[in-house]
Amino acid sequence: MDWDPIAEGRGIDPRLGPVQLKPGQSMTLNLPHIEGAPLPDKVEVIAGVWADGETFGETDWVNKLLSHRASLVSAYEQAISLLQQGLDQGWTRDRYLAELNEKPSVLPFNTLRSNLQANQNSDADPTSLLHQMRGLLSRFRQHLDLLRQVKLPASKPTDDASLR
Secondary structure: OOOOHHHHOOOEEOOOEEOOOOOOOOOOOOOOOOOOOOOOOOOOOOEEEOOOOOEEEOHHHHHHHHHHHHHHHHHHHHHHHHHHHHHHHOOOHHHHHHHHOOOOOOHHHHHHHHHHHHOOOHHHOHHHHHHHHHHHHHHHHHHHHHHHHOOOOOOOOOOOHHHO
């Protein structure tokens, strides 16, 4: 299992940025498991990125975390561009959905699709659609800013078996 609260939009206070664990603090997460099977009695952290950009763990896993964050930044940039274009050109709900057909199934585009699909009558009230798209644009910009605030390492990650 991999978990990145910044990339998933969890562990983020919109006013303060990423929530960071201080020495001695802990965090509780729900772990997926097979129903009827015993719960794991321990979890081994094999890689991570600290708030200052330092990394630890197996290189392949660190690279996977960093790559996922980079692709998410790109997806948010594309989603923001699409939303802004739609607002500038006065797109309808159907036009937004048509444009989304070409987009990957990743967090910002999935959020946009879900919102549009849930509000099937938004074309009847253009003001409602405009308000909805402006709200999403604001949220996406805020989340992109938070993703960009996370410092990424200046050098390549190193394997550090002593941290396992």
